[in-house]
Amino acid sequence: MSEILVETRNLTKAFGKRNAVENVNIKIKKGSIYGLIGKNGAGKTTLMRMMSGMCRPTSGSYEYVGCPGGNAEAYGRIGSLIEIPALMPQLTAYDNLKLKSIAYDCFNDGTVKELLRIVGLGGAGDKIVRRFSLGMKQRLGIAMALVGDPDILYLDEPINGLDPEGIAEIRDMLTKVNREKGTTIIISSHILAELAKVATEFAIIDSGRIVDEFSVDRLESKRKGKLIVKCADALRAKEVLFTSGHTDIELADGNTLYVYEEGDPGPVINMEICKAGILVYSFEYESTDLEQYYLDTVKDSFREA
Amino acid sequence: MTVNFIRMEFFRLTKMKALIVLPIILVVIMFVQTFFLLRFNPEGALVSALGLESVATQLGGSSENYSMFGKGEGYNYTVAQTFESNVHGTLIILMIAIMAALFLGSDYATHNMKNYPIINGRRWVKIVSQMAVLAVFVLAVFILTWIVSFISNMIWARSLRLGLSLKSLRFFVRSYLAAMAFVSTLCLLVTLTKSRAGGMVFGILIAIGILNIPINIFDFLLEHKYHWKDFSLNYLFPARILEKVGMDASGKVVILTTFCAIIYLILTFAGSILLSSKRDLDT
Numbered sequence: 001m002s003e004i005l006v007e008t009r010n011l012t013k014a015f016g017k018r019n020a021v022e023n024v025n026i027k028i029k030k031g032s033i034y035g036l037i038g039k040n041g042a043g044k045t046t047l048m049r050m051m052s053g054m055c056r057p058t059s060g061s062y063e064y065v066g067c068p069g070g071n072a073e074a075y076g077r078i079g080s081l082i083e084i085p086a087l088m089p090q091l092t093a094y095d096n097l098k099l100k101s102i103a104y105d106c107f108n109d110g111t112v113k114e115l116l117r118i119v120g121l122g123g124a125g126d127k128i129v130r131r132f133s134l135g136m137k138q139r140l141g142i143a144m145a146l147v148g149d150p151d152i153l154y155l156d157e158p159i160n161g162l163d164p165e166g167i168a169e170i171r172d173m174l175t176k177v178n179r180e181k182g183t184t185i186i187i188s189s190h191i192l193a194e195l196a197k198v199a200t201e202f203a204i205i206d207s208g209r210i211v212d213e214f215s216v217d218r219l220e221s222k223r224k225g226k227l228i229v230k231c232a233d234a235l236r237a238k239e240v241l242f243t244s245g246h247t248d249i250e251l252a253d254g255n256t257l258y259v260y261e262e263g264d265p266g267p268v269i270n271m272e273i274c275k276a277g278i279l280v281y282s283f284e285y286e287s288t289d290l291e292q293y294y295l296d297t298v299k300d301s302f303r304e305a
Numbered sequence: 306m307t308v309n310f311i312r313m314e315f316f317r318l319t320k321m322k323a324l325i326v327l328p329i330i331l332v333v334i335m336f337v338q339t340f341f342l343l344r345f346n347p348e349g350a351l352v353s354a355l356g357l358e359s360v361a362t363q364l365g366g367s368s369e370n371y372s373m374f375g376k377g378e379g380y381n382y383t384v385a386q387t388f389e390s391n392v393h394g395t396l397i398i399l400m401i402a403i404m405a406a407l408f409l410g411s412d413y414a415t416h417n418m419k420n421y422p423i424i425n426g427r428r429w430v431k432i433v434s435q436m437a438v439l440a441v442f443v444l445a446v447f448i449l450t451w452i453v454s455f456i457s458n459m460i461w462a463r464s465l466r467l468g469l470s471l472k473s474l475r476f477f478v479r480s481y482l483a484a485m486a487f488v489s490t491l492c493l494l495v496t497l498t499k500s501r502a503g504g505m506v507f508g509i510l511i512a513i514g515i516l517n518i519p520i521n522i523f524d525f526l527l528e529h530k531y532h533w534k535d536f537s538l539n540y541l542f543p544a545r546i547l548e549k550v551g552m553d554a555s556g557k558v559v560i561l562t563t564f565c566a567i568i569y570l571i572l573t574f575a576g577s578i579l580l581s582s583k584r585d586l587d588t
Contacts, residue, residue: 053425055585078422086416091320100420103313105306144420 002029005066005152005184006051006074013046013208014058020046022208023060028186028201030066033178035199036188037294043208044188045083045156051186052080052154067151079150081158085141087129093140094125097147104148119143120169134161142170146177153177155187159194167191171198196290204297212297219293226286227259227266228252232279240276241269255281306423310434318438323407331400331446332453335391339457342379342390377461383468385476385552387454392447392480393548395512398487401446402508405439405488410501418586428581436492436574443484447477476552479563483550486543486569487511493573496580511544520545543569 004027011024021043028034036044049055051062053075064074087096097115101107116125119139124132129140138161145153155174159167175198177183189195195202202219204212231237234257238249241259246269248260259269266283273280318324379387391397412418412431424430459465487508495504520538527533535557539545546562554562 049585053422053586054419072426075425076423080419080422082419084416086419088317088320088411088415088417090322095316095320099313099317102316103309103421104423105309 002031003066004028005030006062006064008051008060008062010060011047011050011057011062012059013043013050013055019058019208021050021057024205024208024210026203026210026213028184030184031178031182032201033174033185033187033199035195035202036186036205037192037195037202037290038188038205039298042205044205046208047205048080048082048154048156048186048188052078052082052152054080054082064152074152077151078154079145079148079152080154080156081138081141081145082154082156085137085144087137087140087144089130090128092126092128093121093132093136093143096129096140097143100144100147106148115143115146118146118173120166135163135166138162139166139170142173149181151183153183153185153187155185157189158187159189159191167194174198192290192294202290204294206298211300219290227261227269227283228286229257229259229269229273229283230255230281231257231273232281236276237273237278240272240278244272306427307430307433310424310430311437314434314438315441317411318408318442321404321407323404327400327404328446328449331396332449334396335394335450335453336457338394338396339379339387339391339453340461342377342387343382343457343461344375344377344380346375346377376463379462381463382458383466384451384455384458385468385470385473387458387462388451388473389476389552391450391454392476393551395514395548397446397450398484398544398547399509399512401443401484401488402491402512403505404442405491406495406501406504406508408439408442409435409492409495410504413495413499414501422586425586428584428586429578432492432496432574432577432581436489439488439492440485443481443488447481447484451477472552475559479550479559479566480547482563482566482570483543483546486566486573487547489570489573489577490543493577493580496577514548516542516545541565 006028008024008026011021012019013021024043024047036047038044046055050057053071062071064071067074067077088099091099093116094112097112098107101112113122113125116122119142121136121139121143124136129137132140138158142155142158145155153174158174159170162170171194174185174187178185178198185198187195187199196216196219200216202212202214202216203210229237232255234251234253234255238251238257241249241257246259246261246265250258250260252258259265266285270280270283379390382390412435418424418431421431455465455467491504491508494507495501498504520542523538527536527538535555537549539549540558540562543566546566550558550562
């Protein structure tokens with residue numbers, strides 16, 4: 001099992017009488033890319049702000065158990081882009097990075113230029129930030145987060161305002177940083193398709209509470225969990241399958257069956273129905289992508305509440 | 306870490322346009338002011354305005370005494386005295402207020418602090434580094450004022466005499482302390498309001514003398530009702546100490562004002578640190 005980097009215990013943040021984050025208990029593994037999913041106001045940003053040390057929890061705690069020096073050391077190893085990028089508008093992109101590099105005692109002309117190149121601002125280093133577009137500011141914000149080669153990156157909606165090419169570049173860059181340097185990345189995004197491409201662990205947050213935490217493997221298995229079988233006599237096919245041990249079956253209509261099963265049961269089921277002399281028109285797995293999974297989970301959580 | 310942050314804040318200060326613009330304005334206006342101090346003759350101006358130069362000369366006066374620009378009030382001043390006059394003007398305190406408010410407030414305007422999770426739990430590092438940089442800036446302003454005074458005296462005074470003495474050195478140190486106490490108060494105000502504008506408004510209002518009227522009324526009452534001759538409320542406010550307490554102040558006043566400046570400096574500095582440490586990093 002991978003080493004845990006940070007663990008939260010009943011982490012709660014209240015603004016007035018409203019809990020923006022409520023009793024959050026999560027464990028983030030070292031070297032993972034942890035995707036936080038939730039609608040606007042769900043508590044993603046507040047949770048990230050707390051865990052990155054930017055605001056204090058109302059109750060509960062978090063601990064960087066994977067850092068030998070604990071939280072104090074972790075704060076020095078955190079890079080973050082939470083909400084809007086914090087930039088000095090009157091300075092150039094290069095000078096903004098230089099400022100943080102000096103404070104982190106890691107200023108080197110080559111490194112700053114390399115950071116600009118990585119985020120696609122190689123030719124804009126000497127431009128005043130005030131004249132930057134939203135996307136350029138976002139890229140520079142990511143570069144700022146990367147100053148000092150952090151071990152932990154908090155990125156809140158990092159691809160906001162980026163063009164498709166920029167999104168792909170940032171995605172590749174994050175994957176590369178994670179793979180090559182082992183940087184743990186905690187990331188939130190509304191673009192779930194993009195998040196699904198980079199994250200290895202996910203948490204769904206709704207109304208300040210974590211309603212599900214799962215790995216990319218579980219999402220993958222969920223994708224293959226629902227088999228849709230279209231055949232000549234769905235009712236008889238259901239009986240056949242039931243007697244052969246497939247119990248989780250739902251009859252949709254006279255010609256359609258849903259079979260819920262982990263793994264890849266398609267070929268076996270097809271064979272059993274065919275053996276019973278029932279004509280199979282088609283069978284396919286319902287594609288449960290991250291978005292669908294998120295919507296289903298939130299719906300379930302709402303029902304339970 | 307503190308040293309790195311001081312270096313960073315220095316770099317940020319050097320990148321501010323105001324660092325070039327404000328000293329230029331300061332030097333130009335100070336030269337004009339000093340010229341008037343050393344060379345402008347009000348009597349001569351009056352005579353000149355009435356067109357009576359020839360009459361005055363015939364009556365036995367020297368033509369130099371009756372020209373508008375000749376021997377000013379500070380014609381015989383030493384450099385130290387010219388420096389004292391320049392420090393007493395509102396210009397220096399105004400420039401320091403604007404620069405300090407811009408410098409301190411930009412962190413709040415840009416939410417720059419959230420780029421530095423490393424100082425989480427150690428917000429004092431930011432306050433200490435900013436105050437260290439402003440201490441150097443204020444010192445530079447004082448040195449610049451001294452240089453302007455020196456050049457002015459070289460050109461317009463009767464003779465170039467430095468006038469360096471223990472008294473003038475004490476004045477320099479006391480004025481510097483008062484200026485730093487003012488900057489520290491401004492720092493507290495900016496931290497309190499989390500706003501560049503808040504600091505600047507406070508700084509400008511104080512610099513242009515918003516406290517003058519209430520202080521003068523209070524002083525009047527003290528003097529005439531309670532017969533307090535040696536005391537002025539001016540001695541209790543850093544900005545007023547800077548503008549009012551000169552080289553020739555009595556020993557009692559020197560001690561009181563120096564002590565007052567130090568108390569302000571310590572309390573407001575501690576206040577800023579306490580206030581910021583109570584806050585979240587990104588607010």
